Amino acid sequence: MSVSFVPVPAGSDFPLENLPYAVFSTKSNPVHRLCVAIGEHVLDLKAVSHFFAPPLQAALQAETLNLLMSLGHEAWAAVRTQTQKLLLKGSELEQNVDLRLLALVPQSEILLHLPAQIGDYTDFYSSIHHATNVGIMFRGADNALMPNWRHLPVGYHGRASSVVVSGTPIRRPLGQTLPEGADKPVFGASKLLDFELEMAFFIGGPGNQLGDSIKVDDAWQNVFGFTLMNDWSARDIQKWEYVPLGPFTAKNMGTTISPWVVTTAALKPFLLDNFPQEPEVLPYLRQTVPFNFDINLEVSLKPANDNETLISKSNFKHLYWTPLQQIAHHSITGCNLRPGDLMASGTISGETPDSYGSLLELCWRGTKTVVLQGGKTRKFLQDYDEVIIRGHCEKNGLRIGFGSCAGQVLPAHPVEQ
Template identity: 75%
Template sequence: MMTSFVNIPEGSDFPLENLPYGVFSTKSNPRKRVGVGIGQHVLDLAGIAQLYPPEVQDALNSDSLNLLMSLGHTAWNVVRTRTRELLLKGSVLEENLLLAQSVLIPQSDCELHLPANIGDYTDFYSSIHHATNVGIMFRGKENALMPNWRYIPVGYHGRASSVVVSGTPIRRPLGQTLPVDGQPPVFGACKLLDFELEVAFFVGGPGNQLGERILAEDAWKNVFGFTLMNDWSARDIQKWEYVPLGPFTAKNLGTTISPWVVPVAALEPFLVDNFKQEPEVFPYLKHERPFNFDINLEVSLKPEGGAESIISKSNYKYLYWTALQQIAHHTVTGCNVRPGDLMASGTISGEAEDSYGSMLELSWRGSKNINLEGGATRKFLQDGDELIIRGHCERNGVRIGFGNCAGKVLPAIPL
């Protein structure tokens, strides 16, 4: 068993088997730089870039992960392998005590930033349980899934400019809503603010040129790593505006991601079978390679001044459509994707009621109370509520964590 010279507490989200990437700064050095999470520390890769092969040094000296993402699968393996070597007992880094002390920085001293410059952001709708639940609420059991749902990974283009890192507050939006069907709309603060439990991935590799496509069988080369996501949603605004072109201002108020990007290599020990798909998908969407993961997901809600309550426990493995199929469908028209693009799963819900990935489902469109610690209840989010998403894989004593994806709801600013 490999052992690091860095102290890694038992049960840490960031053991030697993980090595997630992030971008950080410190008060003493405000320059943004690339780091790797290890135990309770961040390893400053810019500070030891000279210990890596020349072809990756510029990427490690960058202020975002985009350049590293662009280098492709072979370079990612080189960086990961070398990072692990440098963190092992007896490594050249351990032997250079002054250097080690300068580049191993306590996470408590770091400010974490968005890991990449996000050029484009696409959100999918890939959980069959979530899609079925929403369909039943609004169309009934007989028409729960739309006719296209089992044929294509449904998605929409989101707003990259409002993707924010964990810890950034989210302001309650204003907008038009239709409180009473058949009556004119009204304007005011959103009353049905919701979260969506999601996992997203960053596109890597060279991507594809406009007019070209990436088949599902080859798309694994274009997945750099995964991060947690909360796609904040204004349900009452969404209901009024989504016809006929889909989500718009109900979804652009903010999208929170965790600051850490867990590489695919760290997740491979937790591969599970892809979700069984019926009918058979079109050839461009087929891939033999398993690309589904046993990632435990948990959502907590903490009212202002109150205790944190777990309101949902779900799992990434419930997704019907894989990340590879999402890339394949996204590019089948010849749409070009680029390193740093963000693609999200859509709300992840399981079959059980306590595994639903949104308050819309947990409260079943507001007809049920969600019970919290201390006797409080919710149907949708209130001002002052903090929503925290966590995720981890665990097997044979190894835990791979994603860090927190958290945000607090602030009151709307009056118009």
């Protein structure tokens, strides 16, 4: 195993084998610039861009990851190789003290931003356990999955403008709801605010031209990297508005992603067989290459001025539909995908109640409670609750982490009379 001259504490999410990308600034230099994480530091890629081939330098000097995303997997591999080389013991960077002090910045001194300019955002519904649970709640066990669910990756177009980076508060939304037993809606603050444990990936490569599609076994070339996601959901607003066109204002008040983008190259040691699919899907969705990963996921809930409680443990491997199938289906109509587009998994739930990825499931539509430290309970989120999602892979002494994805609920704005 290669060793970096930058100290990496035991159990760190960010060893030399990871190097997740982010966009950062500092108080002394507010310019946004690219970095990779190594231990408790980041490497400022703009500061070391002269070590890279000229075609890569402009991408590493940019203020978002979009240009780098657009260059394709061969460029990504070249950047990763050279970055690891710079961070090795005995490297030219280690020996250049002035440059090292400029380029290596403690994470305690940085401010993290959205990693890319997100042009479009699509949210899928790819966990069979989550879809089955929700179907049972609202339609019964005999009709849990809709007839199309096993034949295509169900999804909807989300709101890119309200995707925010971890640490950004989320305001409890106002909207229309239909109280139980009522015959007309009322207006007010959502009472059933929920989180959704998700992962997302950024589209990279040149994408596809309008009218063309991306073949399922070629789609890996369009996956730049993965990030954690919380797709906040107002369940009472959603229940009233979603028929017949699906989620709208119940989802558009905020979607939180982690600042770190973990590349597929870093995840290769944790590759798994795809989730078995029955019945066989149509030819354009028949994926012959594995593209599933053993990523441990967890959710903690922290009330204001209190300790956090771990309330769910799940895993990316539970997803029925893979990112490659999502890309193939998204583009089969000729829809053009572009670098920086964000594709989300949908809620990732496992088979057991402790692995459910939303309060809707954990509390089973409000019929149960989640018990927190100190005896507090929750059915849905209260004001000033903080939701923290974490993720990591671990095998044979290698840990690849995603950091955290956190957001706190702020009270709704007063309703104008």
